Structures are given as structure tokens and as C-alpha cells.
Amino acid sequence: MDDFSDFASLLEGAAGAGRQHIRLEAGQIVEATVLELSHEWIFVDVGTPKDGRIERSEFKAQVPQKGDRLRLTVLDPTRDGPRLTTSLGQGGANVDVSALELAQQGGTPVHGEVVRAVKGGLEVKIGDIVAFCPASQVELGYASDLALYVGQSHDFKVLEIRDGGRSVVLSRRALLLDDARKKESELLTTLKAGADITGTISSIQRHGALVDLGGATGFIHISELAAHRVERVEDVLKEGEQVTVRVLSIEPGDKGLRIRLSLKQLTEQTVEPPKREEVLEGTVSRVLNHGVLVDTEKGSGLVPLKELGLAPGADHRRAYPPGRQFKVVLLNRDSKDGKLRFSAVGVAGVEERRNYKEFSQTQPHSQKGLGSLGDVFRQKLGLADAPEEASASHEAAPPAPQAARQKAAAFVPTPAAPKSPDRSEELGVVRRSKP
Numbered sequence: 001m002d003d004f005s006d007f008a009s010l011l012e013g014a015a016g017a018g019r020q021h022i023r024l025e026a027g028q029i030v031e032a033t034v035l036e037l038s039h040e041w042i043f044v045d046v047g048t049p050k051d052g053r054i055e056r057s058e059f060k061a062q063v064p065q066k067g068d069r070l071r072l073t074v075l076d077p078t079r080d081g082p083r084l085t086t087s088l089g090q091g092g093a094n095v096d097v098s099a100l101e102l103a104q105q106g107g108t109p110v111h112g113e114v115v116r117a118v119k120g121g122l123e124v125k126i127g128d129i130v131a132f133c134p135a136s137q138v139e140l141g142y143a144s145d146l147a148l149y150v151g152q153s154h155d156f157k158v159l160e161i162r163d164g165g166r167s168v169v170l171s172r173r174a175l176l177l178d179d180a181r182k183k184e185s186e187l188l189t190t191l192k193a194g195a196d197i198t199g200t201i202s203s204i205q206r207h208g209a210l211v212d213l214g215g216a217t218g219f220i221h222i223s224e225l226a227a228h229r230v231e232r233v234e235d236v237l238k239e240g241e242q243v244t245v246r247v248l249s250i251e252p253g254d255k256g257l258r259i260r261l262s263l264k265q266l267t268e269q270t271v272e273p274p275k276r277e278e279v280l281e282g283t284v285s286r287v288l289n290h291g292v293l294v295d296t297e298k299g300s301g302l303v304p305l306k307e308l309g310l311a312p313g314a315d316h317r318r319a320y321p322p323g324r325q326f327k328v329v330l331l332n333r334d335s336k337d338g339k340l341r342f343s344a345v346g347v348a349g350v351e352e353r354r355n356y357k358e359f360s361q362t363q364p365h366s367q368k369g370l371g372s373l374g375d376v377f378r379q380k381l382g383l384a385d386a387p388e389e390a391s392a393s394h395e396a397a398p399p400a401p402q403a404a405r406q407k408a409a410a411f412v413p414t415p416a417a418p419k420s421p422d423r424s425e426e427l428g429v430v431r432r433s434k435p
Contacts, residue, residue, distance in 0.1 A: 022047045024077035026099060029106040032084065034068045044070065050081035058086045073099075073108045087111040087155045088126070095127035097165035104158040109175055113153045117146035124156060124170055131156070131168035140176050141203070183215030188257065191216070193247050196266065201241045209237050211245060211261055218259035220245060225263050226300065231286070236263075264338075274298035274330045274340065277350050282328040282342060284320050292320045294328060294342060301340025303328060309345040 024030065024046070032044035035051060042064065046052040054072060056063065064070060072084040087109035088095045095110065103110050112126040114133075121134040133156060135143055143149075156170035191197065191213075199211040199218065208221040225236045237243070248260040274280060274296065282294035282303070291304040308316055320326075328342035329350050 024048065024074045024082050026074055026077060028074040028077075029102060029108055030072055030074060030084070032070045032072050034064050034066050034070065036066070037063070044072070044084065046072075046082060046084070048082055050079065052082040052084045054084045054086070071106075071108075073103065073106075085111075095129065097129070097161065100126070100129065100158055100161055100165065100168060104161060107157065109155040110158060110170070111153065111155050112170070114149045114151065117150055122146055122149055124154075126156075126168075129165060129168060131158075131170045133170040133172060137171035137173045140173055140180065180215070184257070187213065187215035188250070191247060191250065191259075193249050195247045196244055197247065198242060198244045199261075201237050201239050201243060204233050204237060204239055206233070209233055211243065213259070216257070216259060218245070218247070218261040220261045220263055224248070224261070224265070231288075235286070272298060273333065276330060277353070279327050279329055279347055279350055280342075281325060284322050284324045286322060287317050287320060292316065296328065296342075299340050301342050303342045303344055304331075307331060307341075307343035307345055 030046050030052075032046045032052060034042060035045055036043045037056065040056055041053045042056050042059070043051045043053050052072075054070075070086075072086060073088055074082055075085040075088070076083040088099055088103050089111035100110065102108070110126050112124040112131065114122050115125050115130070116123050118132075121132055122138065124131045124133050135146060137159075138146070138149065154172050155175055156172050157174040158168065159171050159174070160167070160169040162168075197213055199213040201209050202212040202217065203210040208219055208225075211218045211220060220237075222230055222233055225233065230236055243263060244266060245261040245263050246265045248262050248265075249258075251258045251260070278298075280296040280298055282296045284292050285295050285300065286293040288302070291302050291308070293300060294303055303320075305316055308320065310316055310319055326344055327347045328344050329346045331341040331343040331346065333340055
């Protein structure tokens with residue numbers, strides 16, 4: 001016994017009791033309640049003596065559970081239990097114009113196969129009826145290559161039926177939009193400002209990027225891509241890339257909710273900011289008119305022209321091409337947006353102060369002070385210390401006894417008499433030396 005027969009026999013006893021016996025027609029839209037689920041079928045109550053059934057494979061995204069209410073279309077009103085579908089044309093069932101009219105009135109999807117791409121859209125076959133889907137109604141966005149859809153099967157909404165069914169206009173975009181709104185509603189019940197969520201870059205634009213959040217679309221402004229200034233969005237992101245972003249705000253807009261996202265806040269949180277007097281290895285990522293952008297392990301930032309240390313008139317584009325590595329130190333960090341500015345000329349001063357500090361910490365602490373210049377050179381060159389006898393002469397003499405100090409204080413020397421000047425040369429006297 002197959003899967004369907006098993007469930008049909010189990011539910012047959014309760015099928016006729018207390019039910020309203022109604023007659024169904026192909027293409028009719030009905031409300032159904034889920035009763036049971038098997039590996040292949042989903043059994044529903046549609047008010048007929050036998051329970052209706054729908055193929056489980058039609059629910060690819062989310063399988064309904066017991067008690068769920070479904071809006072379905074009658075595919076085959078057989079007396080053994082009507083076959084139902086989420087969209088007309090599933091399983092190759094024939095669909096006539098009257099069924100399409102019912103689908104249009106009730107908003108029921110129709111299932112069709114794309115047979116060829118024509119000017120301005122796609123030809124879609126639904127049973128024996130050939131319909132047309134305009135290019136603007138194929139995707140939520142712009143469908144660049146319609147030939148890719150040939151041979152594919154999709155669900156569509158019926159927009160227009162004219163000339164007795166000879167002209168049928170379909171829209172796949174309308175179904176995608178309904179599905180997106182449903183997912184957006186479910187997502188927004190849990191999504192809030194400050195939350196981190198993973199999405200896919202769906203479109204690169206001049207001022208930012210659109211992110212598919214799996215039920216809603218958010219926008220990252222170019223100023224929220226990185227801590228440093230970004231000139232082009234393509235330098236940071238590419239379409240199809242998966243990113244983790246932070247929700248900044250969720251606000252109502254003219255075309256639905258506006259979800260503002262940030263990539264910068266997450267990257268800033270994971271990277272420890274640079275400290276003052278910390279020498280970093282920087283790599284040039286981009287050359288600008290007013291300086292160069294460098295990437296370091298503590299973040300990216302700008303090195304202004306005057307902080308590159310170039311000679312007047314030198315071309316910084318040739319001196320600092322992309323990929324060149326050089327040392328930098330933090331110049332400042334903007335308190336508002338957190339942007340970093342580095343300096344190359346400040347590295348020398350930082351290293352000098354660091355070397356002096358390290359040298360001063362190696363000196364022994366004693367009452368002799370810094371010692372002589374020879375002691376400094378001996379320690380710098382790694383030579384042996386001077387012998388104690390040599391340095392003993394530089395030490396102060398021991399203090400004299402108290403009696404000697406008192407005697408020396410009492411002694412007052414008599415001043416010598418002034419010596420008269422020798423004026424013999426002025427008088428012309430010639431002095432002769434004794435033999």
C-alpha cells in the first residue's frame with residue numbers, strides 16, 4: 001500500500017462525519033486546514049467527504065504544520081479526494097482560460113515554463129496557453145540576460161487576460177515582491193538597531209551598497225564602509241560577497257522600511273586602536289592628492305603630505321607607490337568618526353625617546369650621580385669599569401677631627417705689607433747682576 005492509501009484509510013473514518021458536502025471545480029480557490037503530513041503528501045480539510053491532498057514538494061521554503069490555514073487552488077476535483085496546488089499548472093496539469101480568470105481574481109499563482117526570450121520579455125507556456133512576461137516583471141531588479149531563463153519553470157501572477165485568452169500578461173516580480181514583504185515582516189520581528197546580521201551584497205552603487213538580509217534589504221553608506229576615507233565602494237566590497245554588518249537604524253520610508261547598516265563599526269570593534277608613541281608598520285593602499293592611505297595592524301588611516309618627510313617639490317606618488325611599507329606613528333584620531341591620521345616624520349622622535357628611556361633604566365642607582373663621561377662611554381661600549389684605586393682619588397677626603405677644625409678657625413693670618421713699586425727703569429738706573 002502506498003503512502004497516500006495509508007493516510008487515506010486512517011482518515012476515512014472521520015472524513016464524512018459533520019462535514020459540509022461541497023462540490024469543487026478545477027481552478028477553484030479554497031481555504032484548507034492542514035490535517036496530516038507524510039513524506040510525499042500534505043493532507044488538508046477542504047469540506048469534502050474525502051480529504052484533499054497537495055504534494056509536499058511544492059513547499060520548498062517552509063513546510064506547513066498541523067492546523068495551518070492555506071489558500072489553495074483545485075487542480076483535480078476527483079471523488080477519491082481532490083488534488084490541490086499552490087499554483088495552477090503544477091505537474092503539467094492543463095489550465096484553461098476560465099482557470100486563469102479565477103487565478104487572476106484570487107491572486108493564485110500559475111506555474112509555467114519559459115519557452116523563449118523575445119524582444120522585451122519572455123514567452124511562458126501554461127498548459128496549452130502561451131503567455132507573455134515583460135522584462136520589467138521578471139525580477140525585483142533589472143534582468144540583464146533574458147536568455148538565461150529559457151527552459152526554466154517559475155510561478156507567475158496573472159496581470160491581464162485579453163482577447164478571450166489570446167493575450168495573457170504575467171508577472172514573476174509581483175510574487176517575488178509578495179514573498180519579500182512576508183519575509184521582511186518576519187525578519188523585522190527580531191531585527192532591531194544594534195543587532196549584528198549576516199547578509200549578501202546585492203548591488204554596488206555610487207554612494208554605498210545594498211545588502212540582502214534574507215527577507216529585507218539594507219543599505220551601507222560609503223562613510224560606513226571603513227574607518228578610513230573610501231573613494232570608491234568597489235575598493236572595499238564586491239557583488240555576491242557575504243558580510244556581517246551592524247544595524248544602525250530602521251526607519252519608515254516612501255517605499256517601505258529603510259534599514260541603515262554599518263560595516264565600519266564591526267571592524268573598529270575587533271581591532272585595538274593604536275596608542276600614542278607606538279611605532280607601526282604601514283603599507284600604502286592608495287595614493288591621494290593630499291597624502292597616502294596606509295593599512296596597519298591597528299587600523300587604516302591617512303598620512304598627510306607634510307608628514308611624509310619628503311624634500312620640497314618631491315613627487316609623493318613616486319616615493320610612496322601602493323604596496324610600499326614604512327613605519328608610522330599615530331598623529332591623531334578624530335573623536336567624531338574615529339578616522340586615523342599617521343605620521344612618518346614623527347617616527348624618529350618616538351624612537352629617540354624610547355632609546356633614551358631604555359638607556360636611563362639600565363643605569364645603576366647610587367649616590368655618585370651619573371658618574372664621569374668616561375664611565376658613560378665605558379658602559380655604552382661594554383668595557384670594564386675603572387679600578388677602584390683610580391677612582392679613589394676623586395672621592396672626597398675624610399672630615400678632619402673637631403679640635404683641628406677649631407684651631408684652623410682660630411688662626412687668622414697677618415696681611416703682608418704692600419710692596420713699593422720698582423721705578424728704577426723710569427729713572428734710567430742700570431742694575432747689574434752679581435757674579
